[in-house]
Amino acid sequence: MVLSKAVSESDMSVHSTFASRYVRSSLPRYRMPDNSIPKEAAYQIINDELMLDGNPRLNLASFVTTWMEPECDKLIMAAINKNYVDMDEYPVTTELQNRCVNMIAHLFHAPLGESETAVGVGTVGSSEAIMLAGLAFKRRWQNKRKAEGKPFDKPNIITGANVQVCWEKFARYFEVELKEVKLRDGYYVMDPVQAVEMVDENTICVAAILGSTLNGEFEDVKLLNDLLEKKNKETGWETPIHVDAASGGFIAPFLYPELEWDFRLPWVKSINVSGHKYGLVYAGIGWCIWRNKEDLPEELIFHINYLGADQPTFTLNFSKGSSQVIAQYYQLIRHGFEGYRNIMENCHENAMVLKEGLVRTGRFDIVSKDEGVPLVAFSLKDRSRHDEFEISDMLRRFGWIVPAYTMPADAQHVTVLRVVIREEFSRTLAERLVLDIEKVMYQLDALPSKLMPPVLLPPAPLLVAAKKSELETQRSVTEAWKKFVLAKRTNGVC
Amino acid sequence: MVVSVASTGSDTADPVQHSTFFASRYVRDPLPRFRMPERSIPREAAYQIINDELMLDGNPRLNLASFVTTWMEPECDKLIMDSVNKNYVDMDEYPVTTELQNRCVNMIAHLFNAPIKEDETAIGVGTVGSSEAIMLAGLAFKRKWQNKRKEQGKPCDKPNIVTGANVQVCWEKFARYFEVELKEVKLSEGYYVMDPVKAVELVDENTICVAAILGSTLTGEFEDVKLLNNLLTEKNKETGWDVPIHVDAASGGFIAPFLYPELEWDFRLPLVKSINVSGHKYGLVYPGVGWVIWRCKEDLPEELIFHINYLGTDQPTFTLNFSKGSSQIIAQYYQLIRLGFEGYKNIMENCMENTAILRQGIEATGRFEILSKEAGVPLVAFSLKDRDRYTVFDISENLRRFGWIVPAYTMPANAEHVAVLRVVIREDLSRSLAERLVVDIVKILHELDAHAAQVVKVSSAIAKQSGDDGIVTKKSVLETEREIFAYWRDQVKKKKTGPC
Numbered sequence: 001m002v003l004s005k006a007v008s009e010s011d012m013s014v015h016s017t018f019a020s021r022y023v024r025s026s027l028p029r030y031r032m033p034d035n036s037i038p039k040e041a042a043y044q045i046i047n048d049e050l051m052l053d054g055n056p057r058l059n060l061a062s063f064v065t066t067w068m069e070p071e072c073d074k075l076i077m078a079a080i081n082k083n084y085v086d087m088d089e090y091p092v093t094t095e096l097q098n099r100c101v102n103m104i105a106h107l108f109h110a111p112l113g114e115s116e117t118a119v120g121v122g123t124v125g126s127s128e129a130i131m132l133a134g135l136a137f138k139r140r141w142q143n144k145r146k147a148e149g150k151p152f153d154k155p156n157i158i159t160g161a162n163v164q165v166c167w168e169k170f171a172r173y174f175e176v177e178l179k180e181v182k183l184r185d186g187y188y189v190m191d192p193v194q195a196v197e198m199v200d201e202n203t204i205c206v207a208a209i210l211g212s213t214l215n216g217e218f219e220d221v222k223l224l225n226d227l228l229e230k231k232n233k234e235t236g237w238e239t240p241i242h243v244d245a246a247s248g249g250f251i252a253p254f255l256y257p258e259l260e261w262d263f264r265l266p267w268v269k270s271i272n273v274s275g276h277k278y279g280l281v282y283a284g285i286g287w288c289i290w291r292n293k294e295d296l297p298e299e300l301i302f303h304i305n306y307l308g309a310d311q312p313t314f315t316l317n318f319s320k321g322s323s324q325v326i327a328q329y330y331q332l333i334r335h336g337f338e339g340y341r342n343i344m345e346n347c348h349e350n351a352m353v354l355k356e357g358l359v360r361t362g363r364f365d366i367v368s369k370d371e372g373v374p375l376v377a378f379s380l381k382d383r384s385r386h387d388e389f390e391i392s393d394m395l396r397r398f399g400w401i402v403p404a405y406t407m408p409a410d411a412q413h414v415t416v417l418r419v420v421i422r423e424e425f426s427r428t429l430a431e432r433l434v435l436d437i438e439k440v441m442y443q444l445d446a447l448p449s450k451l452m453p454p455v456l457l458p459p460a461p462l463l464v465a466a467k468k469s470e471l472e473t474q475r476s477v478t479e480a481w482k483k484f485v486l487a488k489r490t491n492g493v494c
Numbered sequence: 495m496v497v498s499v500a501s502t503g504s505d506t507a508d509p510v511q512h513s514t515f516f517a518s519r520y521v522r523d524p525l526p527r528f529r530m531p532e533r534s535i536p537r538e539a540a541y542q543i544i545n546d547e548l549m550l551d552g553n554p555r556l557n558l559a560s561f562v563t564t565w566m567e568p569e570c571d572k573l574i575m576d577s578v579n580k581n582y583v584d585m586d587e588y589p590v591t592t593e594l595q596n597r598c599v600n601m602i603a604h605l606f607n608a609p610i611k612e613d614e615t616a617i618g619v620g621t622v623g624s625s626e627a628i629m630l631a632g633l634a635f636k637r638k639w640q641n642k643r644k645e646q647g648k649p650c651d652k653p654n655i656v657t658g659a660n661v662q663v664c665w666e667k668f669a670r671y672f673e674v675e676l677k678e679v680k681l682s683e684g685y686y687v688m689d690p691v692k693a694v695e696l697v698d699e700n701t702i703c704v705a706a707i708l709g710s711t712l713t714g715e716f717e718d719v720k721l722l723n724n725l726l727t728e729k730n731k732e733t734g735w736d737v738p739i740h741v742d743a744a745s746g747g748f749i750a751p752f753l754y755p756e757l758e759w760d761f762r763l764p765l766v767k768s769i770n771v772s773g774h775k776y777g778l779v780y781p782g783v784g785w786v787i788w789r790c791k792e793d794l795p796e797e798l799i800f801h802i803n804y805l806g807t808d809q810p811t812f813t814l815n816f817s818k819g820s821s822q823i824i825a826q827y828y829q830l831i832r833l834g835f836e837g838y839k840n841i842m843e844n845c846m847e848n849t850a851i852l853r854q855g856i857e858a859t860g861r862f863e864i865l866s867k868e869a870g871v872p873l874v875a876f877s878l879k880d881r882d883r884y885t886v887f888d889i890s891e892n893l894r895r896f897g898w899i900v901p902a903y904t905m906p907a908n909a910e911h912v913a914v915l916r917v918v919i920r921e922d923l924s925r926s927l928a929e930r931l932v933v934d935i936v937k938i939l940h941e942l943d944a945h946a947a948q949v950v951k952v953s954s955a956i957a958k959q960s961g962d963d964g965i966v967t968k969k970s971v972l973e974t975e976r977e978i979f980a981y982w983r984d985q986v987k988k989k990k991t992g993p994c
Contacts, residue, residue: 077575
């Protein structure tokens, strides 16, 4: 009699992932694997590795939104397979973008008649928005110079040294010279007086920042406008202003409505804002708004004919997802003016709670202003024994990601820690952060300074015949391992 | 005694709490369109309003115009949702995500036979799509060429790039925004891709690169990159100009290695210096990811790379976009390890088979000419044999009624008189759907035929009645028919240029 055996082994779908061979195989890193693996295994492998990424919500370095309502998540997932650029196939999505552009243009007081549509576009972020705005300025300036019969091969743009890296990218990739107004100790934004002095006939625009990355300050766009108005009258150069309102664009209209920084100032010709910062949308959306049609040269606009519909487009990216545009529209109609104002007021209050907590420790100077983007930038009063980079490192152990960086030229000797207050950073979390910072300070106080001259350690203290007190022995052992824990960091900020 | 009345306050209480959304006032209020509303509304209301309006968008899976992926496995959807709040550019905060991108770059570089040694890492980057990838590649070529010219003491103010007239619009964008002249090799009837011979003729000392397309948008054809490489090598030898090649493999890059591995189009050809591919086309990821790979470090000028210091780590970056989501990168990695070489190959083979089914079905109607080739991107481009009674644009419009989105367009210069319909076969277009499409096309042909015949009857009746000077001008039925059709067709259509 033959005993038959049921085949039990090789049907991998029966085994749970962690019982299968997939968790024993080495994960392919640099070459595509030859064979497929089951989807559950692929999911589990990737999901588990990603556990070692930082927690986005504890990432206090970033302005970019890390939480949205579940209803919005549903809309995002439903639109994930819609290619935004297929305007004719997805007319409603296209219209939602147009509505967002108009809503934001009105928020910025664009001088539009009742029935006029705004000139603007949705982008992947402020980088793309800035490049488009810069391109428009460059082309306008070139056309003007050509008409005047003057050379146009040396365009330049004026900004503060506190600009975000994307301005440097724009300058380098589009061959425009970047003339930076240097900062100084205590003055960490662009000085309008110095900026206007640097303007010459080759300047395509002056870029002001509403919400400096470093300390959240709003630059004085009104003063810049007034000074530039005078200079333009004298020289006839007509140098315009661009406002990089990446962070501030969704804060100023709600918290500081009387602050004139937008299209209310006549020389402001275009503004960019990040939908994914205080626009309260996940990463991947920005907006660029022009004052009116004349500020966007027609030759830069592509007219693409899709299935009979003429669609004018001016973006660097073509195919991309639709989810973030829909999410932005959701936020705009869900919250409305009052909702955004409430959220910004909450952020501001929590920033104050954090600031006051830090001031109470007595160990820090506050570098950020109360007005501006809700963030707290602070530096140590006494840097002789430990610096801000060590505090940043130690906070990581508690789960917090708080960046430390040095200021750009000419204030490189100043180092700050910066905490950004986003929508979901509650008061409880702010108070907990203060507690953890206090713990860190306490621990650092007990540590020897790495900035002091090197201490000669006794060799293998346990083998030394000389009688040390127990305390001395303990101290020397402790010193030996502690010195390897801390290492110097460099500077820079995103 | 005061009888207190509880305030029912039905005006002030939030009705959504007590009744469904469709009973609330939110469905009666006009939707804010151009200005932000003053007040907030409940989240369920916001969700429902937007969701309902979006019902009127086309169904992405029936959008046969697009190469871009419209379906992924639910496990991948989970990974996507989990990482939707990760800002990809925060490399120090999300080191694993950054590493997944590096792994993808290396896998794709090896797929393209980049000459990398065992312990070397590939040079490449993830982008938002092929547009960004092409702009980065073009920038690298432009800068290399400028540096070379400056060294030689020659003028560097008039760079140009040579491509076929069949290029996708992003090349024109690159040329316009980065101030490079675009020299296009014109097409001709029957030859809808760039002719390598003509291309090499157009090359001059100001040419920064020649761009070949693997998977032309119009007909799915692969251009002969090997021939281009050989001809260009000869010309470079004669002139000493060193002009390189860029391969725009937006569609073809994830097809050729699996279906045509012996086809030499990638880094196996020595003049190919960079390649771009769309992760969101046959890379099988949702829209929002592309890849550009350079042959080696020398092909990417160091001055274009930004070294950003984040919390102590030096991260070299070369992209146009900065902050963006991480989801698509993770999804690309998922696909690469989930499917592996065999999985991609199976999927591409399925696509080709379903393409053949569709093509045979269309040919069997006897009314169409097939313009696409059998080898290339799995798509079917076809034109009407008889264009007198109605055009492909009519068919395209009528297909919409059935739910299908099939674009119609005219070829670029010099074949503008040729108009085609194009159906792209993606991973999720099964055989049953392909057969259904053929059935629907046949239905439409019948309808259009019947409609054309009816108009002929009407127009001949009108012809008999007209004639204001007593002379009845007898037009031929065909002439009248043509007039009427020309009239209403022109009302509805505008001249078409290129597709996407």
